Amino acid sequence: MASPSNPLRAPLEAGGGSVARMNSSGPPNDSSGRSDYVRVCARRCFPRPPFGFGRSALLLASLTPCRVLLCVCVIRHLRLGGKQMDPLPNPTPLASKLRNTLVRYHSIGDSEWRVAKKTKDATVWRKPSEEFSGYLYKAQGVVEDVTNRIVDHIRPGPYRLDWDSLMTSMDIMETFEENCCVMRYTTAGQLWNIIAPREFVDFSYTTNYEDGLLTCGISLDYGEVRPNFVRGFNHPCGWFCVPLKDSPGHxxxxxxxxTELRGMLPQSAVDTAMSSTLANFYSDLKKALKA
Structure with missing residues (x-):
């Protein structure tokens, strides 16, 4: 097993050649040893070496040990598409932009929406998203309870995990203010596990809206992806909850x-899952509020 302090040591010791000159303190000082070290490092970084790597190894062999490792890391970074996890955002401008985006969605005329599913608890519509190649879904229904209690069951907190059948875990990673945080949550597989379990890292913000509340969020490229999960991405999303004027208890x-589920999925499966999930969301929420 490779040493925790030098994870390349065990593979190097099994490699033969000038490997015997390499020890746990790092790559050897002679050029022949460095050449072997570069090749082994490259094999660790690339399951299948990219075109022309042999020539690159000869060039890297002339570099100092620190530069060798730096070059290998850079090459691996480029192989992965040059993408890094974003740092945590400044919450104030992000929250303002997110709120404005949701208010704009809320003002979209009825003629632009097409019914996707209808149940006794809610109606779900959809239209092409401006953010990605999928759909923006709209769901609406009357819930028998006051706005504060309903939103407390939807936003990140102690209630959501208890009643949301799709959600399997939730962790608050960072709290900016009482109404603003970064959370990581996981969802169960859907459609007989055709859609595998997903993980999301979302910025969440709750604020006043008219006589009620708006709780909204957007995903961040932040933190490492957990094993056995696909990292999904929520484009601007949210829930408006306002009291009915003629029935204050509703x-x-x-x-x-x-939601961009990502991964290799047929679009028809995604569309079916989203419409059904939103309809079930209302029925599950109503049961939780009555419990």
């Missing part, structure tokens, strides 16, 4: 969701 709950 609230109108309207949601806007545009």
């Amino acid at each position: 609230s109108l709950l309207t949601g806007y969701i545009q």
Whole structure:
């Protein structure tokens, strides 16, 4: 087993040649040893070496040990598409932009929406998303309860995990203010596991809207992806909850969701899952509020 302090040591010791001159303190000082070290490092970074790597190894063999490792890391970074995890955002401008985006969605005329699913608890519509190649979904239904209690069951906190059948875990990674945080959550597989379990890291923000509340969020490229999960991405999404004027004990709950599940999925499976998931969301929420 490779040493924790030098994970390349065990593969190097099995490699033969000038490997005997390499020890746990790092690559050897002679050029022949460095050449072997570069090749082994490259094999660790690339399951299948990229075209022309042999020539690159000869060039890297003339570099100092620190530069060798730096070059290998750079090459691996480029092989992965040059993408790095984003740092945590400044919450104030992000929250303002997110709120404005959701308010704009909320003002889209009825003629632009097409019904995707209708149940006794909610109606789900959809339209092409401006953010990605999928759909922006709108869900709406009347819920028998006051706005504050409904939103407390939807936003990150102690209630959501208890009743949301799709959600399997939730962790608050960072708290900026009482109404603003970064959370990581996982979802169960869907459609007989055709859609594998997903993981999301979302910026979440809750604020006042008219006589009620708006809780909204957007995904961040932040943190390492857990094993056995596919990292999904929520484009701007949120829930408006306002009291009904003629029935104060009831609230109108309207949601806007545009989730990019990612992975190799047929679009028809994604569309079926999203419509059904949103309809079930209302029925599960109503049961939780009555419990």
